[in-house]
Amino acid sequence: MLEKKKDYHAWLYLLIPLALLSLFTFFPLFKTILISFDNGYNKWQDAFSFAFSLDSYKAIFNYPPFLRTLWNTVLIVFISVPLSTIVALLIAVALNSIKPLQKIFQSIFFLPYVTNTIAIGMVFAVLFNLHTGLINGVLQLFGVEKLNWINSNDGFFMGSYFRRMFVLQLYLLWHTLAFKILVFIGGLQNISKQYYDAAKVDSAPKTRVFTKITVPLLSPLIAFILITSFIGAFKTYDAVIGIFGADWNKTADIQTIVGFVYQQLKTDSVDSYSKGAAAAVVLFVIILAFTAINLYVSKKRVHY
Amino acid sequence: MDIKLSNLTKIFKDSKGRETRAVDHFDTLIPNGKLIGLLGPSGCGKSTTLYMIAGLLTPTEGRIFFGDDDVTDLTPEKRGIGLVFQNYALYPHMTVRQNIMFPLENLKIEKEEAKIMTEDMARLVGIHELLDRKPAQLSGGQQQRVAIARALVKKPKVLLLDEPLSNLDARLRLQTREEIKRIQKETGITTIFVTHDQEEAMSISDEIVVMNFGLEQQKGEPQVVYDQPNNQFVAKFLGTPPIGLFNGTVKGNKLYIGESAILTNKILEKTQGEVIVGIRPEGYTPSESGALEISYSFIESIGRDISLVSNHPESLTPSFRLIVADTIKVTPNSMKFNVKKEKCFVFNKDNGERVL
Helix, strand or coil: CHHHHHHHHHHHHHHHHHHHHHHHHHHHHHHHHHHHHECCCECCCCECCCCECCHHHHHHHCCHHHHHHHHHHHHHHHHHHHHHHHHHHHHHHHHHHCCCCHHHHHHHHHHHHHCCHHHHHHHHHHHCCCCCCHHHHHHHHCCCCCCCCCCCCCCCCCCHHHHHHHHHHHHHHHHHHHHHHHHHHHHHHHCCHHHHHHHHHCCCCHHHHHHHHHHHHHHHHHHHHHHHHHHHHHCCCHHHHHHHCCCHHHHCCCCCHHHHHHHHHHCCCCCHHHHHHHHHHHHHHHHHHHHHHHHHHHHHHCCC | CCEEEEEEEEEEECCCCCEEEEEEEEEEEECCCCEEEEECCCCCCHHHHHHHHHCCCCCCEEEEEECCEECCCCCHHHHCEEEECCCCCCCCCCCHHHHHHHHHHHCCCCHHHHHHHHHHHHHHHCCHHHCCCCHHHCCHHHHHHHHHHHHHCCCCCEEEEECCCCCCCHHHHHHHHHHHHHHHHHHCCEEEEEECCHHHHHHHCCEEEEEECCEEEEEECHHHHHHCCCEHHHHHHCCCCCCEEEEEEEECCEEEECCEEEEECHHHHHCCEEEEEEECCCCEEECCCCCEEEEEEEEEEECCEEEEEEECCCECCCCEEEEEECCCCCCCCEEEEEECHHHEEEEECCCCEECC
């Protein structure tokens, strides 16, 4: 009797979150998948043809702007995430080993986390401005002629695309460092000092202490940071808008998959929702597969 | 290789600038190949001393010598020591084999040779069938042996053990302390271990150093220190059950506890007036004409002997124990005793120094 009453109460408490989740998560997810497979979804009338095929997927994989955003996303994921994780780890270890001013440095490194992405993006845009930017100013001191970092989208490698990607990666590196450093410092402070004393007595050189003791003992946190950062990086969007602006025509070369999906909401063509939905599902599947691989690998490599 | 501590001092400062003298001008000589117990109550500076010998703490003052070499300014890795931590500090992510091999890899010893050394060491401490386990899969006693193996595998000149038995249960403790003694004998390595457990220290040490307030109180073979304590602290710290302490007075050459004259000795003539008298629990002989009448509240049978939980108006503690053979006929409530003179010590009331 009592058990049943409890059951009923539990469901009552779950009702509100379940209703909200259904409305804002499950329903859109389901509808997106449906749209992506539907053979002639009409976005103006929100009408399904209920004939299913892979046409939308074939369409986007034959559509160069999408392939470009896919490539950009992959570049962001595989450069900025490993790089920022390694840099954050080194900074955290360095911060953890100094005593004076540690709190102040910690605060400075944490600042990017609490500032607005778009605002910082605009600051980057100003820093890298062709005529008035600080970076070009400094480069000029060394005799390098002014470089166009932000605008124009001509050329590919070593052209302005390369420079734009460089600015974007630098921004992502800097912006994602803060949280990682914070997490790593917390983890480092949890490692018993005795392991380091033991390593000293065991004559371990500093690099070996780092690779054989610090990294393995921190590995659960490193895995956590890597998995969440990979997911976050796959969904990069606001950084691009912050630095390069929201005009698709000026940013198409540097945009990400999420940017492509957003763009499909704005165009006039009748099949844009189908393409956007297909792109969103592709992103979803990539993230799912990637996270599964991550979890599988970390199970073998992480020491809990 | 002898270890010499000369004028060793360690002062800790807290954030408010208050100073704590953990070790205070400590001098001692630890002879080569011996097993030495550093013994004292918690906070007496014994662990601090050990960590200074290891090089993990820097002395505020004084020097440390290994043989003729001054090692005070050397880092731990250059001192050639093995250290076993109180909770072993085994690397949790490495197997037993990797743990033991870790110091060898650091010293760039060839892999095949390191493997053989690891296995030999594992056999010596009796854990060779556990080499592929992780520390979390081992019992406390096994972890302890891995820690000793890791400390010894690089053939250090000195082995340091910080409270090596404190994490083990009573039975394992007995077994492990014999094990430590055996390993020390087999390797002949100079070994210093820290403990607050006097029984532990006395049972396995070649010599003990009793410390208090960062100072050496007495040093010597365990039995000698027990039989001839330098001062009231040492007498009180060694022995289970602990020594009974009484207010006493010296008049002429006689020692009184209350109204009872319990001893006569010429040496006492130099000390007149109030003193502290310490009598070991085993220092009483029952006698109908005994000088000292002691009442007791209850009797504990501890197997071979009988322990009487006693009280006396002049005792410094509410109760004390005395031990008599179980062949003695115990009369209810109180008995008269004579005091064995070799089990009775007289201390200066002001500074605790031994008078007799």
